[in-house]
Amino acid sequence: MQYKTFGRRTGLRVSEVALGTGNFGTGWGHGAERDEAKNMFDGYVAAGGNFIDTANGYQGGQSEEMAGDFIAADRDHFVLATKYTLGVGDQDGISRTGNSRKAMIQSVEASLKRLKTDRIDLLWTHFSDEQTPMEEILRAFDDLVRSGKILYAGLSNFPAWRVARADLMAELRGWSPIIGVQMEYSLAERSGERELLPMADALGLGGALWSPLGGGVLTGKYRNNEGGRLQAFGGFLFRDEKDQRTRATVDAVLAVAAEVDAPPTHVAIAWLLERSRRSTTSLVPILGPRSRAHLDGTLGALTLKLSDAQYERLSAVSAVPLGVPHESAAGSAARIAGGRPELLLPAKVPVA
Numbered sequence: 001m002q003y004k005t006f007g008r009r010t011g012l013r014v015s016e017v018a019l020g021t022g023n024f025g026t027g028w029g030h031g032a033e034r035d036e037a038k039n040m041f042d043g044y045v046a047a048g049g050n051f052i053d054t055a056n057g058y059q060g061g062q063s064e065e066m067a068g069d070f071i072a073a074d075r076d077h078f079v080l081a082t083k084y085t086l087g088v089g090d091q092d093g094i095s096r097t098g099n100s101r102k103a104m105i106q107s108v109e110a111s112l113k114r115l116k117t118d119r120i121d122l123l124w125t126h127f128s129d130e131q132t133p134m135e136e137i138l139r140a141f142d143d144l145v146r147s148g149k150i151l152y153a154g155l156s157n158f159p160a161w162r163v164a165r166a167d168l169m170a171e172l173r174g175w176s177p178i179i180g181v182q183m184e185y186s187l188a189e190r191s192g193e194r195e196l197l198p199m200a201d202a203l204g205l206g207g208a209l210w211s212p213l214g215g216g217v218l219t220g221k222y223r224n225n226e227g228g229r230l231q232a233f234g235g236f237l238f239r240d241e242k243d244q245r246t247r248a249t250v251d252a253v254l255a256v257a258a259e260v261d262a263p264p265t266h267v268a269i270a271w272l273l274e275r276s277r278r279s280t281t282s283l284v285p286i287l288g289p290r291s292r293a294h295l296d297g298t299l300g301a302l303t304l305k306l307s308d309a310q311y312e313r314l315s316a317v318s319a320v321p322l323g324v325p326h327e328s329a330a331g332s333a334a335r336i337a338g339g340r341p342e343l344l345l346p347a348k349v350p351v352a
Contacts, residue, residue, distance in 0.1 A: 001048030001302055004282045006079075008204030010179050012121075012152060014079050016273060017302070018051035018208060019044045020288035025062025027089075032290060034066060039292040041070045047299050053208065053286050055083035055126060056111050068115035075117060081208075082111050083156060085126035099125055099132035101140040108149055119149055124156040124182055134166050142175040154206075156182035160195035164352075167203050180206035185283075187249050187268055187318040188214025188239045194322050201280050202352040209272060212285040213298075214239040217246065218268040220254050249318040256310050262300065269301035271314050280349050 006012045023030075024037040032040065052071065054063045064082060071078045084107030087097040096106055104125075111120065123144065125137055141153040155163050155178055163181055170177045181200055185192045189211070200207045213219055217239045241247045257264040269285055276283035289295035306314075321327070329336070337344045 003050075004284075006122075006282050006284070007179050007200075007206035008281055009177060010152065010206070012079060012179070012206075014051040014206075014282070014284060015049045016276070016284065017049065017269070017299075018053045018081075018284050018286045019049055020210065020286040021052065021054045021063045021067050022058045022288055023063075023290045024054070024066045025059030027060030027062045031059055031062075036291055037066050038070060040289050040295045041067075043292050043295050043299070044287075047302070050077055051079045051081070051284065053081045055086070055124075056107050056114075057083075057086045057088050061088045061110075061114055064111055064114040068117060072116060079121045080115065080117065081122035081124060081154075082115065082120055083124040083126035084108065084111070085129065098129040099137055100129075101136055104137070104140045104144070108144060112149065119151060121150075122152045122154060122179070123150040124154045125158070127157045128159070128162065134162060134169060138166055138170050138173075138175050138178075141178075142170075145176040152176075152179045154178055154180040154182060154208075156208075157184075160199045163196075163205070164199055164203065167205070178205065180208060182208040182210060182286075184211045185209040185272070186212050186214045186218060187253065187271055187314060188217050188246055190318055190320045193320065194326065197279070197283075198350060199352075200283075202350040204281055206281060207279075207283040208286055209283055210286045210288070211239075212272050212287070213265060213268055214246075217241060218250060218253050219264050220250055223250075245318065245320070249314075252314055252317045256306070256314060259310070260304065260306070262304055263297060265298055266301040266304045267306070267314075269298060270304040270306050271311060273301065274306055274311050 001015050003013045003015055006014045023032050025031050026033060052067055054067045056064060058064065071080060084104055085097065085099055097103055108120065108123065112118065144150040145153065153176060155166065158181065163178065166178050181196060183192045183196050197207065216222065222240065239246065241250060253264045253267050257267045260267065272285045287295065287298050289298065334341050
């Protein structure tokens, strides 16, 4: 496995895929028991992985507890990311959830105990609560960085305009910067290309990409009535083949898999890795295995190289309309370039 700095504005070195630990534990009624979780962790580390992604509420706190135990023997080697916003469970109620300074500090203190560590390498605000001002979130991040309890901060599942505002606000006020965004992104879900990914490219933010297999739909397994997220999550965060674009995308993934003699899982993740190579910033897929066999079935993507034609075919069939104002600007590109677009070299790095 290779490594990259997470975004253009840090020296934080992370492996090219992260290990998502949402299935570490059985607090949700499904997931992996401790021995199987440790087996997955060991397989990821053996492959060279060092980027661990968890959250305070995953499996009712069990995920953080296991992750903390597993990394303890070589804590400094790992980049440990966790999240706050949702709380640990329904018992947390209204006073321990949301994005407020109060909720953030309480959550971090509890996470540090479960993780058995003195600092969190990357703290994500998991979701926007649509109430807490960005100033409050950023200042609380900055206080935690200055105290050494977190090293970096990022925003997960936030709209691009709020992330861009946060980026500028932190810069102007001398607060610790936002270093990355986390979002759902795969061949099955590419709407992040409208605003989030161009913003990350222009601002140099790292991108952590969850659900790289579209909830399993890109493997084609649901065509055979197999289980997976459809059963374990009761349909939550599950992507199906109800629309023609998704059906055509799955068809294309299966066709390319046959051409390269590899599982469709490898093809879907290999496309993301190639997408990252063609980006000006770092995009890191988050693997979310349920078992060691599931993990091993995804790590093979690291050695699969798609041809340019295969990459472009998958990109074309899965593309989503960019909408306003992007399509209007694209339609006026020739006039914007004075009628001679062939003479104008593109910017090496997208402008903000």
